[in-house]
Amino acid sequence: MDALQQQLQVYEQEINEFDPADAAALEQYRIRFLGTKGIVKQVWGEMKNVPVDKKRDAGQLLNSFKQLAEARYEQYAHMLNTVDKKSAVADISLPGTPLPTGTRHPLRVTENEIISIFEKIGFSVATGPEIEDDWHNFTSLNMPEHHPARDMQDTFYVSQNPDWVLRTHTSSVQARILEQQKPPVRVICPGRVYRNETISARAHCFFHQAEGLYVDKDVSFADLKQTLYYFVTEMFGADTKVRFRPSYFPFTEPSAEMDISCTICGGKGCNICKHTGWVEILGCGMVHPNMLRNFGIDPEVYTGFAFGLGIERITQIKYQVNDLRLYSQNDIRFLKQFQSL
Numbered sequence: 001m002d003a004l005q006q007q008l009q010v011y012e013q014e015i016n017e018f019d020p021a022d023a024a025a026l027e028q029y030r031i032r033f034l035g036t037k038g039i040v041k042q043v044w045g046e047m048k049n050v051p052v053d054k055k056r057d058a059g060q061l062l063n064s065f066k067q068l069a070e071a072r073y074e075q076y077a078h079m080l081n082t083v084d085k086k087s088a089v090a091d092i093s094l095p096g097t098p099l100p101t102g103t104r105h106p107l108r109v110t111e112n113e114i115i116s117i118f119e120k121i122g123f124s125v126a127t128g129p130e131i132e133d134d135w136h137n138f139t140s141l142n143m144p145e146h147h148p149a150r151d152m153q154d155t156f157y158v159s160q161n162p163d164w165v166l167r168t169h170t171s172s173v174q175a176r177i178l179e180q181q182k183p184p185v186r187v188i189c190p191g192r193v194y195r196n197e198t199i200s201a202r203a204h205c206f207f208h209q210a211e212g213l214y215v216d217k218d219v220s221f222a223d224l225k226q227t228l229y230y231f232v233t234e235m236f237g238a239d240t241k242v243r244f245r246p247s248y249f250p251f252t253e254p255s256a257e258m259d260i261s262c263t264i265c266g267g268k269g270c271n272i273c274k275h276t277g278w279v280e281i282l283g284c285g286m287v288h289p290n291m292l293r294n295f296g297i298d299p300e301v302y303t304g305f306a307f308g309l310g311i312e313r314i315t316q317i318k319y320q321v322n323d324l325r326l327y328s329q330n331d332i333r334f335l336k337q338f339q340s341l
């Protein structure tokens with residue numbers, strides 16, 4: 001028992017005087033004292049030689065020895081860590097830790113491109129709220145309550161107020177601009193819109209549009225066609241052809257939908273264009289006189305054109321994205337492919 005006690009005192013001294021110079025030294029300490037064949041285990045092995053009546057005292061001695069060895073180990077490790085950290089902060093010549101950079105979202109890339117194309121010809125950017133009231137989203141756009149065209153744009157209503165909806169199109173921003181600004185007005189309005197649709201590869205409950213509006217004296221359908229033709233050749237290349245099909249929108253008269261020659265197959269026919277050689281990209285028309293009147297603008301003096309395009313659709317055609325859901329799944333493998341844009 002006395003021999004054991006003496007032995008422990010020697011070890012305790014060694015533990016207390018240990019110099020934790022670096023991680024390797026600390027590891028040596030750990031192996032020597034706390035390892036599976038270390039001193040703490042060894043001295044516990046001595047218990048079997050201790051007479052029965054001394055076992056209790058011996059147990060206490062061994063326990064406090066073990067606790068000392070462990071506590072000092074923690075303390076030395078802590079010292080090493082702080083020393084390490086201090087020197088890292090001090091060494092400003094070390095290269096920094098590189099942080100991974102994110103990428104622009106493909107829809108944002110397309111949106112930016114659309115904006116810069118229209119900015120070049122004098123359009124400025126306008127935005128509006130995503131939670132809209134009935135007047136700005138429907139009624140002022142010549143789409144009063146019970147108008148059948150509302151059926152095509154079923155959306156989400158806000159229970160707090162039956163007059164509020166998640167806007168179904170960026171045409172609502174036309175209304176907001178016309179109530180604030182007198183012509184000439186030349187704006188492009190990008191943003192998120194909502195529809196009550198079942199989510200699939202081709203439809204989603206939210207998507208993005210960019211709206212264009214030009215109201216001034218003497219604005220004609222020829223101006224509309226030329227402006228959109230300019231947009232298409234800037235966006236998809238000089239070889240792209242356009243065609244206009246008569247259509248119906250309550251807020252324009254006459255109205256049209258515009259197709260471009262399929263950029264994937266060059267017009268020969270493929271899956272993207274459903275073998276027609278053409279893909280629809282937007283709706284457009286001359287601003288309806290009723291709409292101008294709703295905002296106190298005299299349709300005998302002013303005319304205007306408007307158009308609305310889907311940003312997902314433009315991105316799909318430009319980068320061949322075949323499933324709408326990819327845009328909102330946040331899958332890095334998809335998003336990384338747009339890194340260089």
Ligand code: DAH
Nearest residue numbers: 169171283284285306307308
């Ligand atoms: N707001 C229409 C839609 O979401 C798109 C549209 C068509 C916008 C014709 C216009 C327009 O400004 O003139 O389906």
